[in-house]
Amino acid sequence: MNIVNILEEIEKVDGEIYERLNPRRAAMKSFFNVGKKISLAAVPLALSSMFQKAYGQTTLPAAVVDVLNFALSLEYLEYHFYNHCIVGKTPGSAVTDVTFNFPNAASQAAITTIRDHEKAHVDLLVTTLGSAARAPIAYADTDFRAGGTFSTVYSDYNTFLAVAQGFEDTGVRAYKGQAGNLLVSPGILQVALQIHSVEARHASHIRQMRTAASGGSPVYKPWVSLGASGQANDSGVPQVDAVYAGEDLTVQAGANIVGIGGNAGITKAAAVESFDEPLDKASVVSIANLFLQPGKKL
């Protein structure tokens, strides 16, 4: 174990690691001195206590803890949504309610990839939050049939993908909406941004899976466009209108994007596609709550 390497790795995502550990670096020095004296076996324990001091609840601002726990709730939901499907498709599984068939191996592999990322996000957020992490959400706490709104979510592949698209596009909007609250913690802000764009990649692929499943009619663009009747929701699923509310914005920071710079090709649809919009916490919570059991809602 090379302590300096570990610190350098952390420094890549948290430029303030040394300040966190000790503003005057005296403790660092004393730590290294202790490290020389104590047995190698004790080093991991000493390291763990050092990081707990640096990243424990006391050093994360309350607003940052709130954002990360909010994100963690969403990641738990996404993880269980995909995991239940993949577990249900595993031969001999006790999960028997996933009755649709994937059209090919690639589609199941893609859902597995996405599931694995969501699990990694859950683990990362739990580790980062430490003792401040919210209580875990179990599959039993969820209701992906949304009280019957999506009763066929695990029996109809198209419904499953439609809900998946809703989750991914919501995730992108939720992280975007919270970025400003993380300005106080640059290292954590960057991690959140790195999760945010992974969710956008997922959304892009799920949209392509939907187009493949429809045989190309209708087409779901990889980016958020305008709906067929010019509405903000381009998913073709009116039940998820709330996921796309405000996505049809065409003015950014006072600049009208339609036809900007004399480019007639930038239509309203192109302007909408060019910028993804954030979603405020309350709106995201009400969407997430559709998929949580009574008593387990956010």
Added chain:
Amino acid sequence: MTMKNNELETKNELQEKSLFDKTVGRRSFLQYAGAGAAGIALVAAGCKKDRGYENPTMNGGATLDFKDDFGVLNYAYALEQLEAAFYVKVASAPPSSFTAAQKAYFQDIQFHEIAHREFFKAALSTAAIGSLEVDFSSIDFTSASSVLATAMAFEDLGVSAYNGAGSRIKNATYLLLAGKIVSVEARHAAYVRDLISNGTFADLNSLTSLGADNAKGLDAALTPDKVLAVAGKYIKTKINVINL
């Protein structure tokens, strides 16, 4: 110049707010740029514009001064210029093997990148760097594999650039605007990757050199110097980076 700087010092706090109100005039711009000898390139570009030159090509290079949000936004503007120039060329004459759907989506992406470029240009107003000269001599625009490989490189690099620069932004409004754009770039990246090899939309292991971490489910993130070192191959204009 010195006199003007002194005269404008009281307007300091108005400057940040006014960036996106598009009311940054030449005077406050001079105050921003005149903060040191390093700002001379920017002043020169600004002065040219004041004399009525549209889109001056920067023979003396472009300076990205990361001391404040203007530098980060100009950095994004530079990358969007590069992406837009590439897709304009692809969309105007796509590789013959492109399907109708691919042509349509590359047309879409072209307009997204133009919109991003024009947005930054309008928002930065006189603080914007000029037009970059690109070098696409290494790209075979008749070859689908060359075009797709370049598109993937640009999109993944763009994602890494925004992710790596976000925490340098001080103002929440600008951060949000960068966030609105980066997820669109990530959607592009996933689309292009799937065209090259279906299922690689978020192959984070292949993005390790751009700062991604598959075990943590984290996308690419690179500091501006590293991004510009990669992008430099496609940019003729000399880009000076200061205060990084």
